[in-house]
Structures are given as C-alpha cells and as structure tokens.
Amino acid sequence: MVRRVPFFHVDAFTSDLFAGNPAVVVPLEAWMPEARMRQMAAEHNVSETAFLVPEGPGQWHLRWFTPTTEVAICGHATLAAAFVLATEQGEPGPFRFRTLSGMLGVAREGERFVLDFPANPPRRLGGSQPGLAAALGAVPREVWKARDWICVFDSPETVRALFPDHGRIAALAGAETPAGPARVIATARGDDGMHDIVSRYFAAVVGIPEDPVTGAAHLQLLPLWAEKLGRNTLVCHQASVRGGTLWCTLAGDRVQIGGHAVLYARGEALLSDQA
Template sequence: MPNVPFFHVDAFTSDLFSGNPAAVVPLRSWLPDALMQRMAAEHNVSETAFFVPVGPGQWHLRWFTPSTEVPICGHATLATAFVLATELGEAGPFRFRTASGELGVTRDGARFVLDFPANPPRRLSGSQPGLAAALGAVPREVWKGRDWICVFDNAETVRALVPDHGRIAALAGGEQPGGPARVIATARGDDGVHDVVSRYFAAAVGIPEDPVTGAAHLQLMPLWAQKLERDTLVCHQASARGGTLWCALAGDRVRIGGHAVLYSRGEAVLPEGAGRA
C-alpha cells in the first residue's frame, strides 16, 4: 500500500516541546482498526488522530491512545484542524463527525477554537475510597463527571502532587461500568494570569499524566464557572510540558481556544497488505 503521511503537532502551546503532542494521520479511507491501534502505539503520544473526508469542510475523525480508541479528544482535534489549515490548505470552519457527535473548530486569529459539548460534574458527599491515597493528598471536594475531579485548596498542592499511577489505574468509576477511571486534580489559579490550574492522570488508558487535556475542561469549565461566577476563564494545565486553554461556557457547550505548532512531517512505511481489513 502507499506510504501514509503523518504530522506531529504540539497542541495548546505556541512553543515546541510543550503543550500536548498529537500525531495526525490524513487518510483517503479507513485502515483496519487493529492497524490504526498499532500505529498509535508506534507513535507513542497521548493520542493519534485519524481522519477521512466526507464532504466540503467535513471529515470523519477518530482518536487512539497507545492502548485504546477514545470517544473524544480535545488536543488531537485542535491538532487536526491545525494540520488541515496550515499543511493541507483547508480554510475552515472545520466540522468533524465523531463518536461524540459533530464537533466544530473555527479560527480566531492565531488560535483554533473547539466547540464541544459540556459535561457538568456533580459534587459527591463523603470520602471516595482510594482517591486520596492514589493522589498522595486529600482533596477538599470530590466531583464526578466523566472523570473523578478532586478540588484542592490551592494551586501549589496540585503542582506538587506525586500520584501513585498504579493505584489510579486500579480505581473504579469509569464512564462505563467497569471502565477505566481517570482523575483530574484542580484548584483556583494563583499567578494572576490563569484562573484555574489542573493536572490529569489516566494510567488505565496508557497515559500516566496527560500534558494538556481538552476533554477535562468540558467538565472543569462548568464547575469553575459556577464557583467563580464567570463564563470565560483562562486555564493552565500544570504538567511538566504545560499548556494554556482559553475557555468559555456557552449554554451546554464549551469553547476551548488554543494554539498549536508543527514539530515534524513524515510518512509511515507500511508493509504490503497492511491496509486490508
């Protein structure tokens, strides 16, 4: 089969070697699922996005971690729109058909703005078994959306967490019964620039700590908009790589703006017959 092009993009950043890396793979038609999963494992970044055109300004889009396909991903969607705009000559706006419905991306100057469904969490009462031990600190509040959300008293506590990724992977409470649990740690910002600070842990899906997580902010934005009584917030994900997200709550939607930068272009040299289902 012909070689398959791919792009490596750092999303939610203007600087190389920060933000969240994604591999983006344009396709004319779908490859077998098992092959796409193996390619994602070979790329070994938090998500690889594969897309297929379906009409003017529209594409089917799927995302794979190194170990599994996921139903939604913010940074790899941003990276896909960036590749379409800057490498493949598409003007946008961009509409993606996905497992989570139709998702949109527009441009606002140098930023790409995601339009995703909000996922408001609910506050839980009482302690939640295993969370504090897994994170190494006791949260002030625990909320539950798609993921566990642990609210801490200050941003420094979030930055200083040294979680036990094995314990996090063993937690119950995934979005589906018996599914993998993922944990968000968050606090109010303390630097006069960022309103919200967070970190994201997802060892059960092959990502011990995700550098910058758009899907987390679909849950964090409704929570913090309520707490801070504002519908626009600047958020910082305090991983080692770090990244900034400009977020706005608009009814049942969250708009997330961010930058992206290209790291590399390449081709996957696949064996003959690899594209056959």
C-alpha cells in the first residue's frame, strides 16, 4: 500500500525564488517512524526538512532534520513551517511550536513572519585560535563562542571572499559543545547603508558545508552586535551565494527574527508501508 504524504518546498528569508534558504515542510497528522523522516530529509537534500504534527489550536510539535542529522533548533525551517500553515492551510496564527529547544513562537506581521527565539550570547575567547584561521583562510580580528564559533572580521569584503576548507572546519568543530557539534560563523559590520551586519555560516559537521541563511546564527550574533553597535534592532544580511535578509531585534533574553518566504513547489511523497 502506498501512502501519499504532501510536502511543500519553501525559500525562506527571501521574497524571491531561488534565493534565501530552501526548506521542505511536511505537515503530518501523526508521527511516522524517525527512520523514515531521516530518509525523506536525505532525499530532499536541503538544509532542513521540517516535520510537524498538530497538538491543539495554534500549536504543533515541530522537528527538523538536515540531510544527515536531527537538529535542536532551526530558524528558516520554522519560518517556512509557519508560512505553509498560514498560506497553504489557512491557519490564522500566531503559531506555537514545541521543539527540542522548548516552545517557539511565530507571529505574522503583514507579509513578514517574525520568530521569537531564545538569545544565545557568546563569550569572547583569548588567543589567536590558529585552527580557525587555517580553516577559514583568513585571520579574524576577534573570536567569540556561544553554541558556534563566531569569527569577527574587519570588513564584509573579507567575509564574502572567504574560501574555507570545509574538512578542517568539520574537524575543529567536532565534539565541541553539550548542544552538539559546533559550526563556524564569519561576520563583519555592514557598509552598504542597507545592512548593519553581514555573515556567512559553515556547518559541514552536520552535512551543510555552507548554510544559505541561518536564523540560529543570529541568536548568537544579535547579542554580540547589539552591544558593539549600541542598537537592539539590526538589519542583517547573510552573504551566501543565495543570500537573504533578516530583520532582527534583541528583546531581553529573546531574539525576534523577521523574514519573508516564497513557495517554490507543492508535491507528494509516495511512501510504501513495507519500505
């Protein structure tokens, strides 16, 4: 017997197709086996595939899988999930998601969806951290640490020009934090008059050499840059090939991340109960 499972392919943190960060959203009535979800995520082969099951009015249980592993928090696939619920299933919102990182909220503000996530302030590290410089191919001015390594550079041009050794990044990031394998963020102050900060995100250790636009990175970047710039509201640009914009506000111990999304495709997975 073949089971038809609908899914939606969404580009998040962008208003344009083929930009931002792609996510696949799979709304379910009840959970399927974890092994099957991992297979689907590997088959979709985007940064994250989000699976969600309703738990009551306005609330869902939400899980995220990269092509190789389940992750504890993901911004762009949460935005994509809220977008699908609002635009494809007629849910009015606001949306509450029970996740491995606790309850996360998303509110709709016009065409923008605003995530309410916990902040993750970094601490500054001393020393030159030569392993990071060798992996990135450039020497950062400062190195900070929250869940991930944060390398601060003097200019956005340096961040954009990085050509990292992803094997070295995966090796140095390996068993680094209680929350799981660390990743590496490269960042600098913006200089184009439109964006306050620029960043890139490298996560080969979880099967994503470079993530196009990363909400979870900004939970760490906002506390750092809000203090540096003296402002709690920042417009952020992730300078991957696809690129994306995030409107972020530090509100106490929370970070609110606003962004757009656009639907690329609707489809059905044809799953055999025997497979």
